[in-house]
Amino acid sequence: MLIFKTIRNLEVWLEKQDELDKTIGFVPTMGALHDGHLSLINASKTQDITICSIFVNPTQFNDPQDYLKYPVTIESDIEKLAAAGVTALFLPEVEEIYPDGLNDHPMYELGTLENSFEGSFRPGHFQGVCQVMDRLLSIIQPDNLYMGQKDYQQCMVVQQLIQLKQFEIQLQIIPTLREESGLAMSSRNVRLTAEEHAAASAIYTTLNWMKANLRLLDATTLETNARQQLLDAGFYQVDYCQPANPATLSAYRPGDNAVLLCAAFIGKVRLIDNILS
Numbered sequence: 001m002l003i004f005k006t007i008r009n010l011e012v013w014l015e016k017q018d019e020l021d022k023t024i025g026f027v028p029t030m031g032a033l034h035d036g037h038l039s040l041i042n043a044s045k046t047q048d049i050t051i052c053s054i055f056v057n058p059t060q061f062n063d064p065q066d067y068l069k070y071p072v073t074i075e076s077d078i079e080k081l082a083a084a085g086v087t088a089l090f091l092p093e094v095e096e097i098y099p100d101g102l103n104d105h106p107m108y109e110l111g112t113l114e115n116s117f118e119g120s121f122r123p124g125h126f127q128g129v130c131q132v133m134d135r136l137l138s139i140i141q142p143d144n145l146y147m148g149q150k151d152y153q154q155c156m157v158v159q160q161l162i163q164l165k166q167f168e169i170q171l172q173i174i175p176t177l178r179e180e181s182g183l184a185m186s187s188r189n190v191r192l193t194a195e196e197h198a199a200a201s202a203i204y205t206t207l208n209w210m211k212a213n214l215r216l217l218d219a220t221t222l223e224t225n226a227r228q229q230l231l232d233a234g235f236y237q238v239d240y241c242q243p244a245n246p247a248t249l250s251a252y253r254p255g256d257n258a259v260l261l262c263a264a265f266i267g268k269v270r271l272i273d274n275i276l277s
């Protein structure tokens with residue numbers, strides 16, 4: 001597996017791939033890789049080459065502590081990517097991605113996506129996601145981009161970015177890979193104690209309970225019960241746990257299809273998950 005730390009070296013290599021007419025699959029990550037990430041890489045196997053990036057993007061962390069505590073496991077990540085058959089890893093430093101510093105970035109027009117659900121609890125988060133994705137997509141110009149349904153709203157934001165910038169890139173959304181308990185795999189799971197880890201699967205149980213009761217209970221009863229189930233299981237703060245329109249994230253209308261979205265804290269860790277009805 002090739003490893004590029006600079007944009008310049010990556011671009012020289014990419015030009016050669018372009019001359020050879022290679023199709024490019026791209027899997028952006030923040031590292032601390034698990035099988036969920038590897039499932040995206042697996043999906044990219046239909047492409048001639050797969051490029052993965054590892055970059056813990058400072059501009060998308062609204063909480064500085066979350067950024068500082070973000071797990072870094074670069075040695076084992078490199079082993080996993082090489083074993084998974086990744087063609088090239090892009091592993092830039094912060095200065096490489098943001099040579100002009102972390103302030104004064106362009107703003108992206110994200111409409112209601114910006115301030116709903118994750119956006120309302122993590123101000124500026126999706127602008128940061130767009131900043132880094134704009135940089136990465138402009139450099140790599142993949143044919144196909146692989147992202148996880150686990151970050152449902154992020155997929156919608158990146159789709160919006162692709163349209164805004166008129167990138168010729170297909171976004172492929174890959175289903176969430178889960179542990180046997182139903183807990184969605186996440187880099188943040190390593191920060192859970194054994195007890196918290198066992199309790200955390202309540203998110204998936206609760207989302208499935210909501211799905212089963214979506215057409216039986218009114219929205220307020222559904223949400224109140226779901227929140228209580230999470231608190232009873234050991235979560236101490238529920239940011240949101242409710243249905244929304246899967247295409248726009250606007251308010252759920254009874255009878256429609258829905259995405260059921262949840263974000264909640266267990267111990268010091270904030271977990272997010274979703275399922276479609």
Ligand code: AMP
Pocket residue numbers: 028029030031035036037039040146147148149150151174175176177178184185186187
């Ligand atoms: P991250 O490193 O957390 O930024 O995630 C990188 C990519 O992996 C994003 O597109 C995530 O949505 C995706 N991802 C994270 N967890 C999972 C999972 N459990 N199953 C599938 N994809 C995932």
